[in-house]
Amino acid sequence: MREVPVTSLQRLPVYLNYLKSLDDYDSFISSGAIARALGMGEVLVRKDLAYTPAQGRTRVGYRVGELVAAIEDFLGCNNRRSAVIFGAGELGSALLSYGGFSNYGIDIVAAFDNDPSKINKCVSGKPVFDNREAYAHIVKRKVTLAVICVPAAAAQSVADDIVACGIKAILNFAPVLLKVPRDVIVRNIDVAANLAILSSQLD
Amino acid sequence: MREVPVTSLQRLPVYLNYLKSLDDYDSFISSGAIARALGMGEVLVRKDLAYTPAQGRTRVGYRVGELVAAIEDFLGCNNRRSAVIFGAGELGSALLSYGGFSNYGIDIVAAFDNDPSKINKCVSGKPVFDNREAYAHIVKRKVTLAVICVPAAAAQSVADDIVACGIKAILNFAPVLLKVPRDVIVRNIDVAANLAILSSQLD
Numbered sequence: 001m002r003e004v005p006v007t008s009l010q011r012l013p014v015y016l017n018y019l020k021s022l023d024d025y026d027s028f029i030s031s032g033a034i035a036r037a038l039g040m041g042e043v044l045v046r047k048d049l050a051y052t053p054a055q056g057r058t059r060v061g062y063r064v065g066e067l068v069a070a071i072e073d074f075l076g077c078n079n080r081r082s083a084v085i086f087g088a089g090e091l092g093s094a095l096l097s098y099g100g101f102s103n104y105g106i107d108i109v110a111a112f113d114n115d116p117s118k119i120n121k122c123v124s125g126k127p128v129f130d131n132r133e134a135y136a137h138i139v140k141r142k143v144t145l146a147v148i149c150v151p152a153a154a155a156q157s158v159a160d161d162i163v164a165c166g167i168k169a170i171l172n173f174a175p176v177l178l179k180v181p182r183d184v185i186v187r188n189i190d191v192a193a194n195l196a197i198l199s200s201q202l203d
Numbered sequence: 204m205r206e207v208p209v210t211s212l213q214r215l216p217v218y219l220n221y222l223k224s225l226d227d228y229d230s231f232i233s234s235g236a237i238a239r240a241l242g243m244g245e246v247l248v249r250k251d252l253a254y255t256p257a258q259g260r261t262r263v264g265y266r267v268g269e270l271v272a273a274i275e276d277f278l279g280c281n282n283r284r285s286a287v288i289f290g291a292g293e294l295g296s297a298l299l300s301y302g303g304f305s306n307y308g309i310d311i312v313a314a315f316d317n318d319p320s321k322i323n324k325c326v327s328g329k330p331v332f333d334n335r336e337a338y339a340h341i342v343k344r345k346v347t348l349a350v351i352c353v354p355a356a357a358a359q360s361v362a363d364d365i366v367a368c369g370i371k372a373i374l375n376f377a378p379v380l381l382k383v384p385r386d387v388i389v390r391n392i393d394v395a396a397n398l399a400i401l402s403s404q405l406d
Contacts, residue, residue, distance in 0.1 A: 094293035
């Protein structure tokens with residue numbers, strides 16, 4: 001995939017949600033109209049949309065349906081992919097219960113934990129298995145995407161294990177910097193750090 | 204606060220965690236040594252640390268204790284601030300139970316929900332109140348920081364209400380673009396979008 005700024009990648013789902021809320025997929029919409037509806041800058045919107053394969057027409061803009069399809073295509077929504085969650089505590093359970101992943105073509109197929117009280121149960125219809133069964137499940141289903149929701153102290157060890165299973169991309173909620181091989185992508189969501197950043201901006 | 208790239212702000216807690224793991228606060232450490240320990244680029248580390256008030260010395264680097272204090276100061280860790288959570292579902296409960304906020308000087312003082320089965324209970328020792336009591340609590344405790352963990356459909360209405368209570372910064376987990384007055388800061392954590400970005404990078 002072409003190198004795209006993360007901030008643009010994060011705004012594309014916002015445009016997608018807005019466009020999907022429009023009734024008429026056959027009508028045209030300009031980047032200016034999208035910008036106004038979302039309270040964003042027009043230049044920014046135009047630049048973001050230029051990363052997708054969508055073709056706007058001068059003075060008319062984009063056909064809504066085509067733009068939706070182009071953004072979905074760009075975000076991989078039409079390329080269904082399975083993902084697994086490590087750690088079935090409250091955060092892991094919240095993610096198992098969250099329906100929004102399917103909008104992006106992502107199926108959360110299972111979670112893994114080492115706590116016997118959580119294993120072999122279902123959360124929102126999704127199975128929670130023993131960590132020790134992860135290898136078999138990941139290899140069998142050819143899963144390459146994982147979410148780490150285990151405590152910080154366990155995160156590196158889990159990362160080592162799942163990389164050995166063939167996981168190539170990790171969304172990491174644990175507040176540690178994971179060491180992974182070069183061909184594995186990690187995105188970190190450190191909730192406390194995000195709140196700290198907000199707090200510091202209040203000063 | 205000086206305008207700092209978000210990516211730098213997100214790395215500072217990583218340096219902080221590493222530095223705090225060192226035993227000898229009186230020893231010196233160079234940006235190169237920090238970079239090597241964390242598997243990051245030295246230039247990047249040096250640039251990030253330059254945003255803080257820490258003063259490195261040529262060929263010696265930073266005194267560990269001074270650098271810890273400087274990063275903590277910069278991130279607002281020494282400036283204790285209260286925050287509240289809206290939505291005491293699984294995600295909200297996970298955040299109520301998470302101990303890591305105190306490392307950044309942030310106290311989660313309460314959560315609010317509109318579900319009678321959740322109200323007037325405690326989660327990890329933190330009280331969950333009725334949404335309708337939010338105004339009184341926020342004003343009384345002069346809270347300016349809030350986390351939104353309610354479903355997407357309810358998020359804008361909650362944002363409107365809490366801005367009216369005096370909240371000035373919002374960490375928003377709902378996958379919607381909130382409309383807020385200009386003097387209110389919003390940071391979005393869209394978990395599904397982050398996973399979609401990772402997924403698209405696998406293509």
